Amino acid sequence: MAQLPEPSPEARAHCAAVKAEIAARIAADGGWWSFHAYQDFVLHAPGLGYYSAGASKFGPSGDFVTAPELSPLFARTCASQLDLCLRVHGGDVLEFGPGTGRFAAEALGVFARLGTPLQRYRMLETSADLRARQRALLHAGAAAHGVHCEWLEALPERYTGVVFANEVLDAMPCERFEMRAGVPLRLGVALDERGEFLWQARVADGAREGDAEFSSQAKRRLAEASEPLPDGYRGEFHPGFDAWFAALAGMMRRGAVLIADYGLPRRHLLHAERAMGSLRCHYRHLAHDDPFSWPGLTDVTAWLDFTAVAESAARAGFDVAGFTTQAGFLLGGGIEAELAAALAQAGDERNASASRVALAHGARQLLLPGEMGEAVKFMLLTRDCDLSLPGFTFVDLLHSL
Numbered sequence: 001m002a003q004l005p006e007p008s009p010e011a012r013a014h015c016a017a018v019k020a021e022i023a024a025r026i027a028a029d030g031g032w033w034s035f036h037a038y039q040d041f042v043l044h045a046p047g048l049g050y051y052s053a054g055a056s057k058f059g060p061s062g063d064f065v066t067a068p069e070l071s072p073l074f075a076r077t078c079a080s081q082l083d084l085c086l087r088v089h090g091g092d093v094l095e096f097g098p099g100t101g102r103f104a105a106e107a108l109g110v111f112a113r114l115g116t117p118l119q120r121y122r123m124l125e126t127s128a129d130l131r132a133r134q135r136a137l138l139h140a141g142a143a144a145h146g147v148h149c150e151w152l153e154a155l156p157e158r159y160t161g162v163v164f165a166n167e168v169l170d171a172m173p174c175e176r177f178e179m180r181a182g183v184p185l186r187l188g189v190a191l192d193e194r195g196e197f198l199w200q201a202r203v204a205d206g207a208r209e210g211d212a213e214f215s216s217q218a219k220r221r222l223a224e225a226s227e228p229l230p231d232g233y234r235g236e237f238h239p240g241f242d243a244w245f246a247a248l249a250g251m252m253r254r255g256a257v258l259i260a261d262y263g264l265p266r267r268h269l270l271h272a273e274r275a276m277g278s279l280r281c282h283y284r285h286l287a288h289d290d291p292f293s294w295p296g297l298t299d300v301t302a303w304l305d306f307t308a309v310a311e312s313a314a315r316a317g318f319d320v321a322g323f324t325t326q327a328g329f330l331l332g333g334g335i336e337a338e339l340a341a342a343l344a345q346a347g348d349e350r351n352a353s354a355s356r357v358a359l360a361h362g363a364r365q366l367l368l369p370g371e372m373g374e375a376v377k378f379m380l381l382t383r384d385c386d387l388s389l390p391g392f393t394f395v396d397l398l399h400s401l
């Protein structure tokens with residue numbers, strides 16, 4: 001693992017408080033926590049978790065960069081596709097986990113330009129800190145575009161329109177497993193004699209909360225692995241997708257859900273070549289795979305099993321209407337035209353050449369296979385609505401699920 005930069009004294013103190021609290025709770029719970037419980041705590045525990053305390057997260061002083069932060073072309077191209085959904089079936093936009101609000105700010109500009117029939121741009125954000133940043137960024141812009149921005153505490157009872165989530169599902173807590181003699185053991189967190197975290201695998205025998213759910217979900221997924229997984233293989237799965245889609249189905253009579261995230265179809269994800277799974281931690285723009293390093297200061301994610309996303313959505317009554325790579329979605333959705341328009345506009349600006357270079361660089365990072373172009377996938381789920389988006393026609397990967 002690369003040498004990580006030292007946090008400031010305040011950040012170290014915060015991290016020490018997170019560690020002490022987790023260690024006390026693990027000890028009180030008999031010396032072991034599922035990884036799901038650990039990840040949920042380090043990301044979301046009120047006042048302590050990465051998303052719920054005040055870490056910078058985004059941008060040069062933060063830990064990672066997402067597509068809307070990299071380039072305005074991402075949101076502009078996605079918004080023109082969302083516009084097509086809204087024209088056909090009407091309703092609002094509901095964005096999950098809007099981050100800094102950058103996607104929403106760009107999308108509202110596109111909706112104003114295209115005359116999209118949209119009343120409300122609604123957002124559901126678990127982080128109070130990020131909600132405040134979103135409000136600060138969107139307040140003036142949304143008023144100028146005549147669209148009402150609304151922050152929700154929970155899902156509405158009834159909803160028609162589109163739901164959008166970029167890099168949100170991979171921040172949902174996952175279970176980890178380790179293969180031994182063909183059996184998935186539940187990989188969790190224990191304490192060594194100095195009170196430091198260590199990995200500990202145990203048989204999911206029903207003695208712990210969540211064991212039965214772990215066993216049934218692991219068994220179902222592993223039955224479809226491309227080949228038997230070797231001893232010591234470690235992998236992850238997100239057990240919360242069924243509940244997430246059931247909640248969406250409960251509120252949504254008609255509409256579409258567009259998801260963009262790092263991930264693969266199951267048979268590519270559960271593969272002997274990925275023997276250490278897909279857990280990814282981000283701290284100050286360094287990616288590593290040790291979630292015990294600087295807990296509370298580090299983002300912890302795992303790639304999505306998109307076959308599982310499709311299955312959960314179908315169980316809840318959605319149709320799987322599209323699956324492709326980010327490059328496929330953006331190219332099919334018209335990023336070239338957005339780039340040409342942005343370059344032409346940059347020609348009128350004082351710092352024209354710097355703006356043009358930034359636009360071209362952003363487009364490359366969004367599209368190139370070695371950057372985000374292939375690792376991130378887009379999936380469209382529809383409910384009681386017939387929708388075909390150009391973003392899914394350029395590269396159609398539905399057969400790979």
Ligand SMILES: C[S@@+](CC[C@H](N)C(=O)[O-])C[C@H]1O[C@@H](n2cnc3c(N)ncnc32)[C@H](O)[C@@H]1O
Pocket residue numbers: 051066067068069096097098099100103124125126127130165166167168171172
């Ligand atoms: C990696 S950031 C992505 C932010 C933004 N979508 C973007 O692309 O820049 C994850 C976002 O999801 C939010 N989040 C995490 N879990 C969530 C959940 N269960 N419901 C809603 N938002 C969530 C985080 O607070 C954060 O805003």
